[in-house]
Amino acid sequence: MNRHQHTGPGNLSARNLSPRNSSRRDSSPRTSSPRDPGPWIPGDSAxxxxxxxxxxxxxxxxxxxxxxxxxxxxxxxxxxxxxxxxxxxxxxxxxxxxxxxxxxxxxxxxxxxxxxxxxxxxxxxxxxxxxxxxxxxxxxxxxxxxxxxRAPEPGGLVLGVTGGCGGAGATTAAIWIAQAAAGLGARVLLIDGDAGGGGLELALAAEDVPGLRWPDLAGVSGSIDPAQLDDALPTAGGFSFLSWPGTREPAGGVDATTVAGVLDAARRGCELAVVDIGRGREALRSFAWECDRIVVVVPARLRAAVAAARLLQELPPVETVLVVRASPGAALDGPLIAESVGLPLYAIMPEIKGLPAATELGRLLEAGRQRAARRFAEVFLDLDGGDDW
CATH class of the missing domain: 3.40.50.2300 (Response regulator)
Structure with a gap:
């Protein structure tokens, strides 16, 4: 079996979007037993x-x-x-x-x-x-x-989304999934993991919305209070987001310790954190290795499949599935792409009329309200009772 193929629990669903239900491996609440006296407190011998x-x-x-x-x-x-x-x-x-x-x-x-x-x-x-x-x-x-x-807490799911090649549509998929989950009533945080991607806020047309961006968190260490973080972040589409600024100044100044602290706070404070990982090695190592599950988005093209197969070598050994982005006149179909990449095909991302313009103009949330986009995103939320992944 491929090391990235899913063998674990089911989808994020309407049922498990309730607070604290969708948990990371080994982060479920402890129950008392003769060998386990209860939750850890300072001074415990763990x-x-x-x-x-x-x-x-x-x-x-x-x-x-x-x-x-x-x-x-x-x-x-x-x-x-x-x-x-x-x-x-x-x-x-x-x-x-x-x-x-x-x-x-x-x-x-x-x-x-x-x-x-x-x-x-x-x-x-x-x-x-x-x-x-x-x-x-x-x-x-x-x-x-x-x-x-030593003090494990239950928490939400951290779902990473990355492109198998440049321009695959990972940002679009991440936004639509966050939008669909927020529409369900979940607490959702969308996180921009690509410092060189131009700023997720531009794709949301939210660059003027007040709130913290990644550079504001530079140097932050230690435990971050989830409620305080959520209060300080901007919102769009019914969910909070944390973006690199959409400016011409070079982005940076945030290390892996800060990233881990933010992702930990997101896990403790949200039912779902969606991470638009990016494809750079630094982003993959800082963000992908903090995710519970990963979605790889790839166009239906041979070169894209080859690039995606190479990308797998940089990903952590967590549950990983493939999304193939539909395009007119594609020479390869979804199952063939999935076989080439070596991942299970989970969904086909629809080709929506006017999507390139919507991407350029920051109208992805508007496009995400179309029926085809909603149906695609809802697959990840198991709203239709789909099979486990």
Whole structure:
């Protein structure tokens, strides 16, 4: 089975759009039992498990865990780790570990050192790690992650949308999905993950709507209050959004720690956060690896299918499906594109008359009210009782 093919729970639906119902892996509320006395509170004995034989890496992690006020258990290999794996608050696997034991849950974080390079992300995808931390640069992020792992909260779904090639229509799909969910009455946050994309706010014709943009959050660290974030963000189409500014000034200044904090707040404060990821390597590593599920949008063209297949190597090993964008005179059909890419075909994105002009003029919300666009977006909300993905 393809490592990105869905094998888990069902769609985001009218039922599970209720607050706190649609949860991330391992983030469901704990229930009391003889082995589990209840939710973690400061001072609880939940420990972090580190599996590595590397002394330098062990020293780095020890320093971070101590600064975060946690407890660390270190073992050299997966055989020694097995008795402690499932009871740990978080599992960290060093980049020197290449084979993992049979287990009930994936390792939370693959940790490595700066010299390990790009191979860390490929290793993480192959072993099923949920995150990657490159030390020492990611020390602040890892400390915050470990703090959250000791106090798990239920939360909403973070759905990433990315284009298999440039101009695929990922932004359009993300906006329509957010719009449809908001129309259902859900609390929705649409997040612009593409710093070089020109600003999601332009696609919404909302550049003049007051509220925070990404540069306003530069340097923010630690836990972000979901309600305060929501109050500070602009709204359009019935949902909140966080965009890079649609100006000519270069966008930047927000690191992975800030992104993780914002996505964590979005998960805790919304039923659905839709992330327009973008295609750049930095955006994929900052945003895609924070998503619970990913939708890849690709036009019905051979070159687009080849580009999308390459993109999969940069994506985390989470549930991933394909959307094929219809176009007049397309030489390839949806199933053939899906077979070429190696992802299950989930939906066909309709070709709507006047869509290119609507994109240029910031009228995607208006286009999203058309019946074909609504039907497409509702597939992701399971309003029609469709099959699980």
């Amino acid at each position: 420990e972090t498990l580190l599996v590595t034989g590397g002394e330098t890496l062990r020293n780095e992690v020890e320093r971070i865990v101590a600064a975060a006020g946690g407890q660390l258990r270190t073992v050299r290999d997966v055989t020694d780790a097995a008795p402690f794996w499932d009871d740990a608050a978080a599992v960290l696997v060093g980049s020197d570990i290449r084979e993992l034991p049979l287990r009930r849950r994936a390792p939370a974080v693959l940790v490595g050192l700066q010299g390990d390079g790009d191979g860390l992300w490929h290793l993480a995808a192959s072993i099923g790690a949920e995150r990657v931390a490159v030390l020492p640069d990611a020390a602040a992020w890892l400390a915050e992650y470990l703090n959250r792992s």
